[in-house]
Amino acid sequence: MIALPPTNDKYERKIFAFLNNMQPETEVLISNITKKENIYKFTETVKFYMRYHRAKGTIPWDNNIELSNDYKNVKKLSSYWWEFF
Numbered sequence: 647m648i649a650l651p652p653t654n655d656k657y658e659r660k661i662f663a664f665l666n667n668m669q670p671e672t673e674v675l676i677s678n679i680t681k682k683e684n685i686y687k688f689t690e691t692v693k694f695y696m697r698y699h700r701a702k703g704t705i706p707w708d709n710n711i712e713l714s715n716d717y718k719n720v721k722k723l724s725s726y727w728w729e730f731f
Contacts, residue, residue, distance in 0.1 A: 658694075696711055
């Protein structure tokens, strides 16, 4: 089980759990899973999650979470690439 970043915010914990439980090679349009008024907070929480795992040295990098360049999609990459190193 991958550790969740520390937070007391219930909404952030839900996002962290969602990211941890995403299946590899899954991509989700953020506007389909959160209310319009929460898109900014969702995106910022995903970025916090990625920075947390980078700082912890979680392998694979950023726990395999990636945001699209326009911040509209979140994707969990396959973990196979790092297993060869």
